[in-house]
Amino acid sequence: MDIHWDDYRAVLAVVRRRTLSAAAQELGVNYTTVARRIARAEAATGEVLFERLTDGYRPTEAAHLVAAYAARMESAEHAMLRGLSGRDARLEGQLTLTAPQLLIAHVLAPALGDFAQRHPAVSLQVRAANEILDLNRREADIAIRISRNPGDTLKGLRLTQQHSACFATPEWATRMQQDPNAPVDWLLYEKQPNLPDGVDNIYPNSRIHMRFDDMVAMAGAAQSGLGVVRMPVFLGRSLRGLVQVPVLSPQPYADIWIVAHSDVWPSARLVAFRDIMVPFFKQKRPLFTA
């Protein structure tokens, strides 16, 4: 058996990324190295794994087979790393947190500072991602998420419930209070593409003014007076220049969870992190609810 397991990994990377260069970037090596590993893998398996095209490597059926099993090997590796991480009793090294940008900026920051101060040997890496990172693949060790349930293979604690409400500049608020028939411009978030329930009844002249794929941008727009936004109350209350608009009562919003893969959940670093976050959110609860 004269094949390196890392050669399988190269096949997997090229099947995924379709070019040597992209695969090389993924693997953190030079692309010529990837080319050579592919060549070795082909020699060892006795199969042609890729068609060399001018715009990339096109995987053959055999390469897909190899890649499928290499992916299994990779997920075994991830499971191993999670297992090692989970039984790690040291309060040192790295800890990667992912959380929504705005939650970090407006709520979490002091708690993170507290954690860093209490555990100076742990270097905290914060990934303020809009997308959901894959905790299986250890893109982060732990996540704070706004969602209805913690996730599938993940373990989680509910940090707090939340309400949402509608916010805008004081001018909008006054206008809406004085004349429900005045036109109301709404700013909508991509992921919640409809007007809040009941708005049409109370403000019949509502219109959808803009749609955003980004909360920060949308909040900025609201602050500039472009319209009314439904958002979690913690956010509306934290943003300078916004007030809650009347009439529409706050509604339940997705809860805030702290989640991690069950394998890494017991690690000392995560225990320490939760020990700070849970009381922190308990104390901050009024900020999140109406």
Add this chain to the structure above:
Amino acid sequence: MDIHWDDYRAVLAVVRRRTLSAAAQELGVNYTTVARRIARAEAATGEVLFERLTDGYRPTEAAHLVAAYAARMESAEHAMLRGLSGRDARLEGQLTLTAPQLLIAHVLAPALGDFAQRHPAVSLQVRAANEILDLNRREADIAIRISRNPGDTLKGLRLTQQHSACFATPEWATRMQQDPNAPVDWLLYEKQPNLPDGVDNIYPNSRIHMRFDDMVAMAGAAQSGLGVVRMPVFLGRSLRGLVQVPVLSPQPYADIWIVAHSDVWPSARLVAFRDIMVPFFKQKRPLFTA
């Protein structure tokens, strides 16, 4: 991620074999290389994986964890290799067969010669093993086995049924025929440690003379006149100087199967091999049954 997958493989090998040297042999590299890979794995995982003792490496708990997942990676690799092998349509390269020593020697040989002649580009490797090789791990591609069922994850065809009977030198046969009360010495095979059913009634002066763990040795003993042996009829009929002893009627014996892992089953080489073996055994069937 700066760890080589082959380092995991080194950890697995050392956990299995307990010494660097043995692991190195398993991996086909120098033992110093294994030592260095272990060191790298420890650096990468941040865990102490082995206690360096004077008589070997003693795995820590962390090493067992790593090894467990590395074993998963290994079995994924084996599955991959089986998959590649199974879709291989070429009638060239290597084909490893395992079968019981005596079956090869006394029955199979001409069929193997036939195969080699018809498919000269396939180099047939024969492993006449007494133990059962692991087809999952590709210790052989295909096996001919004497057993009651083909096996668990394996696919198989029944080549023939079999009978067993009792054989000895003609002297024994004559003596037993003339005087059922004469003492009869039996040679027993380790795996069938009791006298054949009914023997005590017919030959009340039977005694267990010797036990063997090896069929070849036992057959040789029978040929030298040391006693009576129950064996498959094909074997008794093939061995010079033995005759079937009277009175005891032939009994059903475990069937002969040709088995392979279902992944490799469809490969051209295995198809070709079965295409020779199946008719061969059909034609030879009288040899196996009473």
Add this chain to the structure above:
DNA sequence: ATCCATACATGCAAATTCGCACACCAGTGA
């Protein structure tokens, strides 16, 4: 038509990895 970005192939020098030789240690049997 030309330029540019992006892809792969290849030759060569640098860096890394590997195997060998030797040193050392512990246990075992003569």
Add this chain to the structure above:
DNA sequence: TCACTGGTGTGCGAATTTGCATGTATGGAT
């Protein structure tokens, strides 16, 4: 006691692997 076996650690030169620089091809934008 002493040789011997079977284990590990280390230094050094050889072999392998890697990265860089350069060359070539192709498709799209100007």
